[in-house]
Every structure is written in structure tokens, then in C-alpha cells.
Amino acid sequence: MLAAAAFILSTALLASADRSLSLKVAAPSAEITDVDNFRVAATVSNTGSETLRLLRDPRSPLSTYATETFGVVNNKGARAQFSGIKVRYSPQAVAKAGRAESFVELKPGESVTVEHDLAGVYNLTTTGVAAPSAEITDVDNFRVAATVSNTGSETLRLLRDPRSPLSTYATETFGVVNNKGARAQFSGIKVRYSPQAVAKAGRAESFVELKPGESVTVEHDLAGVYNLTTTGVAAPSAEITDVDNFRVAATVSNTGSETLRLLRDPRSPLSTYATETFGVVNNKGARAQFSGIKVRYSPQAVAKAGRAESFVELKPGESVTVEHDLAGVYNLTTTGVGAYTVDAANLFRVVEADSSLSDIYADVVAAEVKVQGKLASFKNAMVAPATARMSKRASYTGCSSTQQSQISSAITSGQSYASSSYSHLTTNPSGSTRYTRWFGTFASSRYNLVLNSFSRLRTYPNGWTYNCNTCSDPDTYAYVYPSRYGTVYLCGYFWSAPATGAGSRADTIIHEGSHFTQVLGTDDYTYGQSSCLSLAKSNPTNAVYNADNHAFFSVNA
CATH class of the missing domain: 2.60.40.2970 (Immunoglobulin-like)
Structure with a gap:
């Protein structure tokens, strides 16, 4: 027994x-x-x-x-x-x-x-890791001491492998995880090393020899090796009794040692656009349906323009908090009452000194909220159900005569791009260089999605409503509610964009139109030609469902 x-x-x-x-x-x-x-x-x-x-x-x-x-x-x-x-x-x-x-x-x-x-x-040789101080008030003092003890019965001759705590190289030797389970991003070095060659060379300084019961302690300076930039999401109240009061505050903190200049990208918590910035998941793992907007935005153009209001600059230790109203943005009627976790998109675009962009991923500390009471948002109730308008003329809200003329020209050119794209696709039913360039490896199922999208965009835009007085953001072309068919909200950058070509008013009609679920229901996985080309190579399915890929294909960029 x-x-x-x-x-x-x-x-x-x-x-x-x-x-x-x-x-x-x-x-x-x-x-x-x-x-x-x-x-x-x-x-x-x-x-x-x-x-x-x-x-x-x-x-x-x-x-x-x-x-x-x-x-x-x-x-x-x-x-x-x-x-x-x-x-x-x-x-x-x-x-x-x-x-x-x-x-x-x-x-x-x-x-x-x-x-x-x-x-x-x-x-069972164990590695013990201790921080010299239980509290670190300055990330530049982030040091740990790793103690390796031989608790076995044999003498061990251990390599000082750069990947192990026995080496002081700034490699990804440690896992740095906060009390919410969020892992700090590694920003150290990668080393090429040959254990076989080092073992064969036999230099004494390449090894640590530990007899049974012996230990060795190696100190490590982790300042700059792990990026502790964190994204925290907090609900103003732990309990929400009316979904129209569903608000969260996202706090982004720079816990690194460099000043960061971050874009207010509409997809990030630094922007207040009602985009799919958050993940709202109940305690059963069911995700609340997103019912907000899709936005066309050019990170490269915004970085180059350099307007101060387009960025958030965070010095080491600084934080910024942005409040978000999620009422009507996430539909909780199907996921029901109960406990929810709200986390945030963690990709941020860093603008370098030369206006180039680099990416940084933040660790996310999610919010826990309890939703009770009314689940149907008044903001959603105010909007009529989506229907495909069959009007043959565009209509305008708050648009000047000059703006109406520019929109009319954009519709004509956009529908012409769609017709040309449709003709190209029907002429090349097994794919083409142009197709592969923007949508990746050919597959008939994906091809049919693209074909149907451009078939609809040949005529649909002429029946939509174009709103000119809701959005004036100089960094944004336009946005739509994908589930609210037929209204395109034009923003400040639309009017300064060229009439035709890539990144124009005309291909914005294609971009925004593809977002409507009655057309295809695309997303904004990435923006810009370079990123879209990379997406086509790495993930053809996402490329087919990325609005900018449709826009750039349409103009044969």
C-alpha cells in the first residue's frame, strides 16, 4: 500500500x-x-x-x-x-x-x-533567484542575484551558457511576471554560442564546478533588459448596473528608462475612438460582440506630419490615463449579466527621432467588473437596423457644396477602381501576380470573397450617406459602423488626401466600404502599403479581411 x-x-x-x-x-x-x-x-x-x-x-x-x-x-x-x-x-x-x-x-x-x-x-539541481531589494523604486536599479546550488550527490561542471543564470549576458534568462500574470517584454540581446566548441576548448573560465552541497551566486543587472511598460485597465466602478454607464479608464505607464513618443493610433487605448480596443469577456469565456467603428488611418503619414496632438510623450516613470465610454460599443445582450474581464490592445507605435515607426508591446493588467441590470444600450436602440439602401444617388449630411463635389468625384473614381478590380479578378480566376501581392497565396475560397467584395463596390457607394460634420480629426480619413450599413463619416485627413491613387479619397471609399458587413466585413489588422504586403505573405486570410489591402489592390499600388 x-x-x-x-x-x-x-x-x-x-x-x-x-x-x-x-x-x-x-x-x-x-x-x-x-x-x-x-x-x-x-x-x-x-x-x-x-x-x-x-x-x-x-x-x-x-x-x-x-x-x-x-x-x-x-x-x-x-x-x-x-x-x-x-x-x-x-x-x-x-x-x-x-x-x-x-x-x-x-x-x-x-x-x-x-x-x-x-x-x-x-x-533536481535548483536555481534560486533573489532580488537584492524587495522593492525597486527606480527601474535602473533592477538587479537580481541568481544562486545555483548542487543538491545532488555528484560533482557538476556547468557551462556558463549565455542562456543560463551562470552568464551575465543580457539574454532572456529570466521570466519577469507581475502579480497579475503579465510578462515583461524582453528587450535584451541574442547570442550565438556553441556549447560543443566551448566544452571541447576546455577553458576553466567557461565553466562553474560545483561539488555536492556547493553554491555559486551570480548578480544580474536587468535594467533595460526587460521593458516594464504596462497597460492597466480599470473600471471606474467595480459594478455596472446600467450598460449605458459602461466606462473604463486605461492607464499607460512608461516604466522603462527611455522617453517614448507614442501615436494616438485609433486602435490603441490612447485614442478615444470607439474602435475594438478592448476585449470584453464574461466569466464563461464568451466575448461581447463589438458594435463600434472601423477607422482608416495612416500611422506613417501622421508620424511624418508631426502634430503635437497626434502623440503622447511619456518620460520614464510618467503615466497617462484615457477614459473610454464603452456603452453601445460592445453588445452585452447575448453574453448576459455577471463578472467580466476587460483587457486592452497592447500594440503601441513608437515614433523615433527620424519619424520612423517601431512597435512596442505592453503588458496588460485587466479590469474585473460586474455587470447587472439593463443590458440593452440606449445608444444602440437609437440606431435603426442595418438595411442595404438601394438609392441610386448619394446623400450628404453637413457637407458644403465643395465637399459634395469632392465626395462625388471620390465615389466615381472609387467605383471605377472597383469595376477595374472586378474585371481583373474575373479575367484571372486562378490568381495573378497582383492578387498574390495584396492577398497572398491563391485559394479559391479567399478569391471568391475578394471577387464578391469588388462586385458590390462597383455600385454600392453611390447609394450611401456621407457625413461631413461629425468628425474633424486631421489624422483620420474616415470611419464607419460596419453593422450600420450605408453611412460613411468623413474626417479631416480625407479632405487633404489626394483625389486618386494609394491613400486617396477614392481608395478610402473602397477601404471604408469593405468594412460594411453587407460588403465583406473587413477589419483593420494593419495600415500602410509595407505592412499590408507583409500581411499578404504571412497571413493571406487576414489580408483578405484587411481593408487597406482592398484599397491598395483596387489602385494596383
């Missing part, structure tokens, strides 16, 4: 309603005082209603091979290093041979216990 277990793992492996197994791992002794006595017993039970004939696969607890069958983790979450064997094995050949000793047969309710000797299979 086994004594009380030191650790137990229970899992259910379901192949069908009639087949199920349970696995229990127990240590014969609750305390092991000598690693050479490290043994466990694995019990596999048939909890289903069918007789099971199981292979003694070397990777499973049914085999006594010293393979990596177990996970050995201490109470700090550190995993013991596997130092056992790797086995070549053919399950198909063994099954076909049918030798009785290759299997374990378990009738319903039967169990089998297999003992395993783990001495020497898992290396």
Missing part, C-alpha cells in the same frame, strides 16, 4: 462517451531525503464502459523506460531538468505485431500500477 502522496495529478482522457481513463501519480513517501530514492507509482484506471487495450508506449506511464513521462515542478513553479533517455518506437508496428507483453488490457473498473525510478532521470 502506498503512503500519503507528495503530489497527485488527475486527468480525464476522453476518446468517446464510452472510453475514459484516470491517471494518478503518487510518491511512496511524502518526503524524499535522498534523491537516489526518488520513486513514484503511476496508477491508470479504466473509468469507462469499454475494455481498453493500451500500448506500453515508452512515453506513457505504462512503460518503465526513463523517458520524460513526468513533470517534476517545485513549489516555486521551477521545473526539474530532464536528463533521461529518448526512445525510437513505432506504435503502428507494435500494434500490428500483437505481442501480449506490449499491451495492458483493462476491463471497466480495472486499474494497473507501474512503479518508476526517477533517480537520475530528473536533475
